[in-house]
Amino acid sequence: MNAQTHPAREAAQYDVIIIGAGAAGLMCAGEAAKQGRKTCIIEHAKKPAEKIRISGGGRCNFTNLYTKPENFISENPHFCKSALARFTPQDFIKRLNARGIAWHEKHPEKNTGQLFCDHSATDIIDMLMDEVRAHKAELKLQTSVSNIEARPQGGFSLQTTQGALHTESLVIASGGLSIPKIGASPFGYKIARQFGLNIVDPKPALVPLTFDQDMLALCKSLSGVSLEARASNAKASFMDGLLFTHRGLSGPAILQISSYLEDGEPFTINLAPTYDMIETLKTAKQERPKKQLQNIISETLPARLAESLCKDAGAERKIAELPDKALAALGARINAWPVCPIGTEGYRTAEVTRGGVDTNDLSSKTMEAKNHPGLYFIGEVVDVTGHLGGFNFQWAWASGYVAGQYV
Numbered sequence: 001m002n003a004q005t006h007p008a009r010e011a012a013q014y015d016v017i018i019i020g021a022g023a024a025g026l027m028c029a030g031e032a033a034k035q036g037r038k039t040c041i042i043e044h045a046k047k048p049a050e051k052i053r054i055s056g057g058g059r060c061n062f063t064n065l066y067t068k069p070e071n072f073i074s075e076n077p078h079f080c081k082s083a084l085a086r087f088t089p090q091d092f093i094k095r096l097n098a099r100g101i102a103w104h105e106k107h108p109e110k111n112t113g114q115l116f117c118d119h120s121a122t123d124i125i126d127m128l129m130d131e132v133r134a135h136k137a138e139l140k141l142q143t144s145v146s147n148i149e150a151r152p153q154g155g156f157s158l159q160t161t162q163g164a165l166h167t168e169s170l171v172i173a174s175g176g177l178s179i180p181k182i183g184a185s186p187f188g189y190k191i192a193r194q195f196g197l198n199i200v201d202p203k204p205a206l207v208p209l210t211f212d213q214d215m216l217a218l219c220k221s222l223s224g225v226s227l228e229a230r231a232s233n234a235k236a237s238f239m240d241g242l243l244f245t246h247r248g249l250s251g252p253a254i255l256q257i258s259s260y261l262e263d264g265e266p267f268t269i270n271l272a273p274t275y276d277m278i279e280t281l282k283t284a285k286q287e288r289p290k291k292q293l294q295n296i297i298s299e300t301l302p303a304r305l306a307e308s309l310c311k312d313a314g315a316e317r318k319i320a321e322l323p324d325k326a327l328a329a330l331g332a333r334i335n336a337w338p339v340c341p342i343g344t345e346g347y348r349t350a351e352v353t354r355g356g357v358d359t360n361d362l363s364s365k366t367m368e369a370k371n372h373p374g375l376y377f378i379g380e381v382v383d384v385t386g387h388l389g390g391f392n393f394q395w396a397w398a399s400g401y402v403a404g405q406y407v
């Protein structure tokens, strides 16, 4: 007898196969195996959870204390509510505490709620992997799946580089498209399409923005300058750091607004969000008429930026020498600088992918495909994208956790 005549006999049989050993996949595997399900994780990279390893500058911003559905972008903003309510930031913190993993809140004075490991992101990988091992889930590294088919008797048959596998439940946890060099692939979207699920057009998000030649020249000349700014469009507004780079604009405020921009959509940057600059310049003209305008502006903005703005406006002189109208125009520009990106740095540097498997095709309670029992999608592959600040991991934990209870 050979494999061709009796392929079913050759195939190893599992209750649950999870594709992708990232944040969501490992969480789901631990939960499924804990329920007594015979679980196997398939990962094509050499190591599991590479994104956790590099996240948060190596310390993993693993959750956010103030996680709310409003921190997520999706065609259906309600979809994430159920999972987020059933596995909360506190639930994840409890696991870290039980294991003695030290963590801290970054900038508690700013109340941003971002939690990081004190030591290293590998503490979290070790915790997830120990859970997987403790409940005897199997991890197949450097393994690729070439074909998946639904079996007539139910369940799925997978052709992999380690042979044929059968499973009752199949969980796709292969993530988004960001950072292809550490394993990102469009695999999840391909499988979703194969089984008739819709895909919301994937795009790089939480990503630095690029600009036309003139603006790029300005960004290059100011490369390294950073400040607190507010980036806004009609849909969203974020006050956080902004950084000029030799490729364009970056920094948290820019990454955040990038998730809300359509291609070529302009937005505004308030370079001095806690000042009314028209008023500030008007008062300065009355009280300190002999001062150079540039020096007055550099009391609020970084000196190089102040110099550049004055040069650009042809206003490199004493404030008294400038007409009120010109000062008002400059003040207005500082408070609402219109910029128009031509693109983004793309998946090479994007922190996440927005879009993905359409949530209308999934159960928000279980993450199971509505049209195909036994098929689940979790984590970033789903059209749920968090803001910057630990929300994307919280979605990965929560969606992985809930699916793990049902697979």
Ligand SMILES: Cc1cc2nc3c(=O)[nH]c(=O)nc-3n(C[C@H](O)[C@H](O)[C@H](O)COP(=O)(O)OP(=O)(O)OC[C@H]3O[C@@H](n4cnc5c(N)ncnc54)[C@H](O)[C@@H]3O)c2cc1C
Residues within 6 Å of the ligand: 019, 020, 021, 022, 023, 024, 025, 042, 043, 044, 045, 048, 049, 050, 051, 052, 054, 055, 056, 057, 060, 061, 062, 063, 143, 144, 145, 173, 174, 175, 176, 178, 179, 182, 183, 184, 185, 186, 187, 350, 351, 352, 378, 379, 380, 381, 389, 390, 391, 392, 393, 394, 396
């Ligand atoms: C540089 C960087 C820093 C980040 N920092 C943070 C942070 O501090 N806080 C935060 O909340 N979020 C952060 N994120 C986002 C966060 O890492 C992701 O949203 C999260 O990892 C998504 O989890 P996931 O399990 O869905 O996907 P992933 O963690 O990406 O895991 C998917 C896994 O599937 C594997 N895979 C893909 N295709 C296949 C295939 N065909 N066959 C087998 N395996 C496959 C991949 O190799 C990978 O191991 C960061 C992202 C990046 C890129």
